[in-house]
Amino acid sequence: MILCDAGPLFALVDNKQSQHVAIKKAVMKFSIPLITTWPCFTEAMYLALCRGGWAMQNQLGKLITNDMLTFYEIQATDYERLFELIKKYQDRPMDLADGTLVIAAESLGINRILTLDSDFFFYLINDSEPFNVINLIQSRGLALLNLYISL
Template sequence: MPRAAIVDTGPLVALLDASDSAHGWTIRQFRQITGPLLTCEAVVAEALYLLRSLRPAQEKILEWIESGVLVCPFVLAEDAAQVRGLWKKYADVPMSLADACLVRMSEKHDHHHVCTLDRDFTVYRKRGHEPIPLIIPPAA
């Protein structure tokens, strides 16, 4: 079944880096996603940094943003208090800024799954207690 998705750093990097161990899995998952991919600027910054040796991959991310394939609707200034609350709640994980933004996005975009390689998302909860619908590889 097609799914709408919020995308994390790992799948973005894996999709664009054929040497990444999750490349094949990510391609299969992205074929099932409908509509634009939602993300946040923190994820874009992480992905661009991790792809720093692959300039064409970095450019592809920016092209996707320009064309609307990848959309960054999240505005940290509007949700800073909620993000800070998540950061405090999951300080022992620890939670990155990108993860906190994606959890908050999952609260605001209720029908979207979070596509991630990060197993920390199995611990995170939206609205304090609800599991986040995930597109994630099976545990090894």
């Protein structure tokens, strides 16, 4: 199982993103569904609306209806830990969406994440385990995509 942040979700549906092809190819090789959280999906939907309108949002929606994407639902019992994480990483700073992905990793026992956010190289699962951030290599030129994007 693989967690998925907002950036790759958006890049999947926006072919103008430099990571579009690499992420699309990689996702085809992953065991699906990818797992995200509603705050991450909300970020991706906002970007899709701003850059491609309803049609791009519809493509994101199809990831759900085609069973390629599922959600970890944040529980009321997760709130205290969520805000503890946001406080701990305030120097980065950690946003709500990133915090929910850390919570999902801790709850599901998953350390693999597809993200364009370099902060996941610093966040720790259960305050001790690093994320296994998935890096993609383009087949032509073997250019390493560090998967950083400014959203």
